Amino acid sequence: AQTVTQSQPEMSVQEAETVTLSCTYDTSESDYYLFWYKQPPSRQMILVIRQEAYKQQNATENRFSVNFQKAAKSFSLKISDSQLGDAAMYFCAYRGYQGAQKLVFGQGTRLTINP
């Protein structure tokens, strides 16, 4: 079974600085998707960024980028120029190509932005 691990329960960063959230996963599949979700206090889960495992190029979305290391099974999220609105819970998630298309989530990292 696939597992996703986020080893940082909490992180904090100064406004305008850069922060990196860590995620590792375990799978025997070769093709899969990886995602980062943001959950602000409103509780609405928002997709931040996604990566397809067959793509070597790291995904970027404006201030958000990932460092995808397939061999190491690592998928970290970098937030540049942190803003107060980035404060939220962040979840890393995995989904395989084959079989049941469920998302497997990590434990989450609570990100605080200090003004």
Added chain:
Amino acid sequence: DVKVTQSSRYLVKRTGEKVFLECVQDMDHENMFWYRQDPGLGLRLIYFSYDVKMKEKGDIPEGYSVSREKKERFSLILESASTNQTSMYLCASNTRTGHVGAFFGQGTRLTVV
């Protein structure tokens, strides 16, 4: 705008009650999911459905059942609510290709007293 709607945002029920959590999606998605979210544990899958009347157990199905009579609606049922089922419940849906992940409802915070 795509939408997944959960019937209640907050719910308080008594121990032993039968509880229904409803979820509706308007995107014609094949897959629907119920997750439970607890601090430090992330989101854990309770049940999912990949078609009408089809369901599969997730990681923590004990104490729960589900119903999917129509494609757009997926219900989570707590047969006899217990205090250890106090939690946040999130419904989600996606397509079989799933390259955009899943779309989530706003969550139901259930308290069992």
